[in-house]
Amino acid sequence: MSGVARILGGGAAVSLSLAILLSAAPHAAAQTRAETLRQVTGNTVNTLDPTVPGSTREAFGMSMNVYDRLVTFERKANGKGFIFDFDHMRPELAKSFDISPDGLTITFHLRPDATWHDGTPVTAEDVKWSLDRAVTAKSLGPPQMLTGSLTSASQFTIIDPMTVQVKLDKPDRLALPNLATVYAIMVNSKVAKAHVTEDDPWALQWLKEHEAGSGAYVVDVFKPGEQIVLHRNEAWKGGKDGTLPFFKRIIAQTVPEAATRANLLARGDADIAIDLQSSDVPEIEKSGKLKVVSTPQFNAFTVVAFNTRIPPYDNVKVRRAIAAALPYEDMFKAAIFGRGAKLYGADWTTTPPDGKFPQPMPEHTDLVAAKKLLTEAGFAEGFDTTFSYSVSTAQINDPLAALLKESLGKIGIRVEIQKLPDAQMSTLVTEKKVAMFTDTPISWMTSTDYFFRNFFTGDQRWNYSSWDNQDVVATAQTARFEPDPVKYEALAKKLVAITADQVPEAFLWQPSQDAVMGPTVDGYTYWFHRQVDYRDLKRQ
């Protein structure tokens, strides 16, 4: 045998041993596989405390499983799964609650048998400390709690060791729902207080990496950017009718590549994913091997926003022209593969059928009308403009932008597409420097006045069009404290009608959230925070 052959043989041996390694049968999974849920996601849980500035959406979702709130929303059946029920609430950490007839006092009665993860009992003092933290700490909490008239620690009083009272200035319809949101976590104050520092009186730093909750799951492993592993809290009392969740162990793993996530599910190695590519989902559904629970995100809406502070978008006719020139149907089909609820193509003209928001707007693709509007606005020759979106949304927005550019080109508007890294995009949007862009804002609360106060008035980031319509501002404020449902409905209809007429944003659709899971996984619920709540799931 010549030297060459021997050396080549060595190479072959290396490749051969690789092949053997590859084909070696994987070790049998642990016997608790059936009781283990493995979620794969493109994103990461970056903090265990969801109120820390910078928390990812996945961190919000994780906190629902690890921490209890005083109250929670009920859920209702919807297609193959469930959706959260904004109108019905039930106690969670609390045993019960009652609201005074004037709507100004909410009293929470605690469970005598509720315990924290370290086994110590839950006390009124803990609850008071947690509520104080939610409205006082330098965190994401206060601005959110503010929307429910919860602003100061003085509103929370301990009546007795098992009773806490919340006082309101006005009967705010969003006070109780706010206590069910992500930020109103109930924390074991004795543990947290042991880790406060002078600069950090609410232990934000420590709670970022450690949990001190009472929720259905306890954190075993927390590796941001890789995985988080939970085990079931056998002493959990917050479940509906006191039941424990089905899964004993949860593994939530970060898998950045969406195609790989789809592969993992298809092979049965992962149990659930809610962030697959919209292009993969129809094929998965067709193959019938996996279960797809598709829910239009009824608390979100995708828009093309016009910055009304930047000419020519200060001209309502330009906004109307573009809204009339958008190729809605093509976009709906090519960008999200028709997976969502349309927010265009309604047939009313001046008065909407009801006060719901978001609801389909009376826009249709009509290039002739668009051209006419543009000419009336004084732009017969069209103009140059930009259209922006963030890199992380490119999968949907690349095709959307290409179609928008093509269609607006037909009425003479020359669009330059800007695809920006996410941090740049959010900076420019906050600084109100983007002329026209697309995004999908989401609201935790689904009242019409809340949408309008957050997304169409004020100076904050979420008022994408920097819209400053005094009629809208006044109407939304009035609606907020309007107790009469009939009057509220009239105000809400007015808000929707003004928006349809003034077109601060062109409404496209509510994208579906496609939760893809193994055929045996059941009970998926679409929550306001758009994440998986493991407590809902079971294996058949």
Added chain:
Amino acid sequence: MRKLAGIARLAGQRLLSSLPALLGVVVFTFVLMRVLPGDPAVFFASGPSAGQQEIQDLRHQMGLDRSIPVQLAFYLRDIGTGSFGRSMTTGQPVLKDLRERLPASLELTFTALFIALGLAIPMGVAAALNPGTAIDHAVRFLCTLGVCVPTFVSGLLLIYVFYYLAGIAPDPTGRIDVFTAPPPSLTGFLVIDSLLAGDAEAAAAALRQLVLPAATMALFVLAPLARMTRASMLAVLGSDFIRTGRAMGLSRSRIIVVYALRNAALPVLTIAGIVFSTMLGANVLVEKVFSWPGVAAYALDALLASDYAPVQGFVLLMASIFVLVNLLVDVLYGLADPRVAAA
């Protein structure tokens, strides 16, 4: 002994003289990150209801309300005291993140380099022994083919074929099967740690996870390694001592393996050093595709989020490794070649 001392002195000098370059890297990265139009405070204060006040607070907390030269001075002071800042993306100190993730990248890169050398050296030798023949051309063509496919494509294809279709590769998610308990961490290299803990099963699981990503990376670096092996083998085979060896009637395989290959190894070593440091920093895409918790993917996520500290820490780490690897190669050179130390 004197030779060793000479090499140590040279190494010390080299280290000292590379300090300005490292400082340059730090300053340049720092400025580059500040030029990024994204404001990390805005990005990270993006809760559903975060307002201007939260953004201001966060900016203050991150020190972004100071002027850039002041920020730089603070940053340099922090580095001096061994602090690289904190990642907003993971919420952890950058140093801790890097320490946890560097072994992952190193393990992957070493394995890839091992596979690449295991294939490239025999191929290069075969080509050098048969210059101008079909074997030579085939080697060249095969190696070049590896460089032509972007790593994210070859990675996705390998996953598709070996995991999705054939089902013989483990699921491409990280360093060890999620249902296998990882060994206690000593070196950070999972395979070695498992073996040290006497857990052959975990070692096999970790090795299986390594195969596909390492093969993806190896494909990409075959060409320079094989090419250099071929060139330096050719040079050595043409030299006098080989001819003498042949004249003395030594067997062909003995000449090739014992004499020629050993002498041709040095240039290959140099290239391997360069390939190693490039791979370590450049395998962003492989780490992304295989969900590998390495340093490069970490830096990419941070970059897109305008999260300054991790990117700066990553670049400094890579630059330091670059310097160290080059130094190591030089030292090895010095040990092997008396002329280098004398010079």
Added chain:
Amino acid sequence: MSAAAAAGHALHVLRGNRVSALAAILGLVLVLAAVIGPLLTRYDPVTSDVAHALQPPSAAHWAGTDQLGRDVLARVVAAGRLDYAIAAAAVFLSFIVGAVIGGACGFRGGAVDRWVGRVVDVLMAFPLFVLAMAMVAALGNRVENIVYATAIINLPFYIRFARAEVAVRRQAGWVEAASASGNGPGRIVLRFLLPNVLPAMAVQISLNLGWAILNAAGLSFIGLGVRPPTPEWGIMVAEGARFITVGHWWLVAFPGLALMLSVLCFNLLGDGLRDMLDPRMRT
């Protein structure tokens, strides 16, 4: 060596090296396709036709259609122009700048040389792909910025190379003769030294062309590449690769093939050039 003799030598080498010859022919075909191809395709590369989206290859669409119903073949061909332009511009830029700076350093030496050397060290120590990403992120992902980013990360090599080659030659007799006959230093570097370094650099240029295309593709994969709807191989491959699992293979296969063949061709040509210039390597 006269031009005729050089051509003769080239032919001789090509005859002896069929791989290089094939690469040369392939290269010509590819460049030709990129230049005149867009005139021949039936479809416009950016006009959408959503009704005919995601169709497999057929008589009407030889390479199928993409998510927006655009003809993949038309896009692949149109993308060739852009990709070659990006690669050529980036490599040309780093070559020119690198040759001038490196040449000046090699010729002058001294403090400037040392300082430039330091800067080059800094660049060399950078993880290059991350540097390219950061630059595109900082400057915005326009075509010209992708060119700059690619050029900068190639720059250190050209500076070093030109510096070393010029430094070796500056003491040569004919350089001193040129200097004695009244040529200024700038003229000597540009007229006499750099042309002599050029052939050796040509090898690297060819290799870098392929590499520049891959670099652009990598940037596209992480979303920092050319912006839609402009067709570019990297972004087409990156998008298409994600459709493999669901069976839309044509989205990745055709642009991928074009990209692969181009890079292969540039690399083989580079190798061939090296052999042509350095016959000793092929004893």
